[in-house]
Amino acid sequence: MTAARAAPDLVCPAGGLPALKAAVDHGADCVYVGFRDETNARAFAGLNFDDRALADGIAYAHRRNRRVLIALNTYPGEARFARWTAAVDRAAQFGADAIIVADPGLLAYARATHPSLRLHLSVQGSATSYEAIEFHRERFGIQRAVLPRVLSVAQVAHTIAHTQVEIEVFGFGSLCVMVEGRCALSAYATGQGPNRHGVCSPAKFVEWDERPDGMTTRLGGFLIDRFGSGERAGYPTVCKGRYDVGGGRYYAIEEPTSLDTLELLPEFVRIGVAAIKIEGRQRSPAYVADVTRTWREAIDACVTAPDRFAVQPRWRATLGPLCEGQAQTLGAYSRPWR
Amino acid sequence: MKLALGPLLYFWPRADVFAFYEAVARAPVDVVYLGEAVCARRRELKLDDWIGIAQRLAAAGKEAVLTTLPLIEAEADLRALRAVAAQRALRVEANDWSAVRVLAAAGVTGFVAGPTLNLFNAHALAVARDAGATRWVAPYEMGGDALAEVVAASPGIECEVLAHGRVPLAWSARCFTARHFDLQKDQCEFRCMGRGDGLPLATQEGTPFLVLNGIETQSAHVQSLAGDLPGLRACGVGVVRVSPAGTGTLGVVATWRRLLDGALDPAQAVQALDTAGVPLCNGFWHDRAGHVRVRPDGAVAQQARA
Numbered sequence: 329m330t331a332a333r334a335a336p337d338l339v340c341p342a343g344g345l346p347a348l349k350a351a352v353d354h355g356a357d358c359v360y361v362g363f364r365d366e367t368n369a370r371a372f373a374g375l376n377f378d379d380r381a382l383a384d385g386i387a388y389a390h391r392r393n394r395r396v397l398i399a400l401n402t403y404p405g406e407a408r409f410a411r412w413t414a415a416v417d418r419a420a421q422f423g424a425d426a427i428i429v430a431d432p433g434l435l436a437y438a439r440a441t442h443p444s445l446r447l448h449l450s451v452q453g454s455a456t457s458y459e460a461i462e463f464h465r466e467r468f469g470i471q472r473a474v475l476p477r478v479l480s481v482a483q484v485a486h487t488i489a490h491t492q493v494e495i496e497v498f499g500f501g502s503l504c505v506m507v508e509g510r511c512a513l514s515a516y517a518t519g520q521g522p523n524r525h526g527v528c529s530p531a532k533f534v535e536w537d538e539r540p541d542g543m544t545t546r547l548g549g550f551l552i553d554r555f556g557s558g559e560r561a562g563y564p565t566v567c568k569g570r571y572d573v574g575g576g577r578y579y580a581i582e583e584p585t586s587l588d589t590l591e592l593l594p595e596f597v598r599i600g601v602a603a604i605k606i607e608g609r610q611r612s613p614a615y616v617a618d619v620t621r622t623w624r625e626a627i628d629a630c631v632t633a634p635d636r637f638a639v640q641p642r643w644r645a646t647l648g649p650l651c652e653g654q655a656q657t658l659g660a661y662s663r664p665w666r
Numbered sequence: 667m668k669l670a671l672g673p674l675l676y677f678w679p680r681a682d683v684f685a686f687y688e689a690v691a692r693a694p695v696d697v698v699y700l701g702e703a704v705c706a707r708r709r710e711l712k713l714d715d716w717i718g719i720a721q722r723l724a725a726a727g728k729e730a731v732l733t734t735l736p737l738i739e740a741e742a743d744l745r746a747l748r749a750v751a752a753q754r755a756l757r758v759e760a761n762d763w764s765a766v767r768v769l770a771a772a773g774v775t776g777f778v779a780g781p782t783l784n785l786f787n788a789h790a791l792a793v794a795r796d797a798g799a800t801r802w803v804a805p806y807e808m809g810g811d812a813l814a815e816v817v818a819a820s821p822g823i824e825c826e827v828l829a830h831g832r833v834p835l836a837w838s839a840r841c842f843t844a845r846h847f848d849l850q851k852d853q854c855e856f857r858c859m860g861r862g863d864g865l866p867l868a869t870q871e872g873t874p875f876l877v878l879n880g881i882e883t884q885s886a887h888v889q890s891l892a893g894d895l896p897g898l899r900a901c902g903v904g905v906v907r908v909s910p911a912g913t914g915t916l917g918v919v920a921t922w923r924r925l926l927d928g929a930l931d932p933a934q935a936v937q938a939l940d941t942a943g944v945p946l947c948n949g950f951w952h953d954r955a956g957h958v959r960v961r962p963d964g965a966v967a968q969q970a971r972a
Binding site: 403404405406407409430431432433434435436437453454455456457459460462463464466467478479483486505506507509510511512513515516517518519521523524546548549550551552553554566567569570571572573574576577580581582660 | 736737738739740741743744747762763764765766767768770782784785786787788789790791792793794797805806807812815816819833835836837838839840842845846865866867868869870871872873875876878883885949950953954955956957958968970971972
């Protein structure tokens, strides 16, 4: 039997204080959150933390020896750059355990102004190789990088072997099929996207047109999909629509599925993944509780006895219904399409 | 203001590429970007072939720039970057921070910071400049007002924008052309070969929406900033880029040349460019949805519905 290895951090999402508490109560090592504005990539109405909730949340987590990471991972324009630097200052004042940043200008500011504040390179920073990661370490002293969901397990292992920066990977949740930080599909359809506005396919540009024969969904006016009366209509994001290409009508980019990598956990541990991220700051506290509890149990089982690790049916039973379209994929890690 | 020809984004047969650049050598462009800018699997031309084309263009008085991939996944991709950095004859466009580090490590300065580096403010641009960048291609989704603020705060760095062509919008580890043909990416049979304008994608009501070009997704509408030339000049844009299409590229180049030289006014240039049956757009420049068309009188055309 192989020796027990270090457990990767379980990094869970919280869109509000109840979700943060749920994550901490159910075994998250780290909880990541955002301020209530466009400084982070889940800038949805009614979501995220004001100062009071953030202070309470950090105190709640720190009393239990857990960490709180603040995402400041959108790209500020020149005119409003000071709003983002002020957010970095607030994160430092509140005692955040790290900030998650994509913009090189903001990383430079954080490094110069708060040298003891831990920096994580956001997935929005699009760093898919050790050269890109090492650039950010040399210039800004980043201590962790979150990998875009485009690499195979072998490529993740190769990256880990060539950098001293800790590597965090996505383990579960909604799946971006495009390189994060380099997708302007939402901006093309609506004028607002993840990079500058912290939103993908914002609800105010969505239309649900329900008729007796079914539902039509639109984003920014573009028809994204049509659903029969018995079909479950998915939220219209550009990459998950059905379109006409070369005489065929199909999911031309990606089916609506979620990433679920439980079965890869022993591989992640073996290759030295430092942290596993759960997507979903927009999800409910109940969702966060279910996913956190399941992944905590799985990680503990895996590091205790990696050779005997097997995905438990009860884990699948919990996570399956939480997935988009009730369908799961290993995404780029296993590359069935390769 | 200089006129640039962006890299070929589609996969053409080798002979067609050579023939195209032979014509480009005689075309009125100042800067030409060369090399593969989409998929690492496309290898019709080797680095030496591109350098040969660059020498031909340089002899014709043009600045040739070697571009690099926007998505670096494998060690082989990094080896290719190191080879690009090791050649000293040509300037390089860095489209990923991997390339920036490799260039800096090789002691290369004077490179072009490409559009996928996401340099949205002068502080970020300063990071690239400190690493050796001397020209900045603005992110495709960046508007004119935001760009003007960065230019004003970034003296000594040249600014380039995509002035005419389909807008690259996203990149993936997956290949959507292979997917269309039910092929695995590693056995893709290079089906993107010869599709001069990629695979058009339309909504179910027939509205042109996107173009699938291997691992890259582009806009179906052609971004054209010809009508916005006074604004480009006022912002301090120093280079305007025409992105090659399957056909008609040199005609577009000729029109832009006449526009820049004052032989056409912006309205005449728009009229000349608005003939291919493909909708034009300029929404990103006006800080709107990218597919939108804003006319010089301020009238806005939404182009999303049938």
